[in-house]
Amino acid sequence: MQIIKNSIKDQATIVKNHLEICLTSKAENVGVARLALAVASANAGLTINEVEELKVAISEAVSNSIIHAYEGDESQKIYIEYIELAENICISVTDTGRGIENIARAVEPEFSTKSDRMGLGFAFIHSFMDKVEIESKAGKGTTVKMIKKIRRA
């Protein structure tokens, strides 16, 4: 949570909006997470394009938890936290799945452990968010923390 904590400290901890969502690890919840955060981030002042970018990043992070962390086990939980600050939107997506053994490898474009996937999930997250941090422990789970700047007009 370091980047989010730092960000909160920088902005004198004025939390303008805060959402905590717990989802069952089912494919249909990818859309639920995306929609909830799209509405919240549009209200926070992101442009239409920025909201679209954020939607892709959320989709990739939640899909990763479902496919890779839980390997299709639909009875698990995914936790999403959304914090709107004065200048940033901070989002974390956490699972308690198998964890990523080699983060450096996982974020390489076109690396995937599954043959029918493009391995672009993390590449998209990095492209579309301003800051990304991944914390993972084998057998314990993964948290993907992302920050998107609010460029108010």
Next chain:
Amino acid sequence: MEYQMMRENNDLIIGIRGEVDLIKIDDLKTSIKQERARALVKNLILDLRQVNFIDSSGLGLILTQYKSLKEIGGKVKIINANEITYKILEMSGLCKLMEINKL
């Protein structure tokens, strides 16, 4: 996501509507597989006019089809991609592999 399939000789044309993500992607995968098993499909044309969201789950399907159709001398073509969809396709590198027409 919803989709409709249509055949024209050896072309399989799929009109997709809605959000293309993890949900129902396996369903679409299976439908394409069945259609290709039924009669020869050389080219796959994906009409994305009514697609308002796509992520790497959708791109994975496109790439898989591209690879397997390439083996038999066929190709994948994407038509009517909207601005954000086109951006995603471009970033993924799929633009270099196949013809993609913008809306």
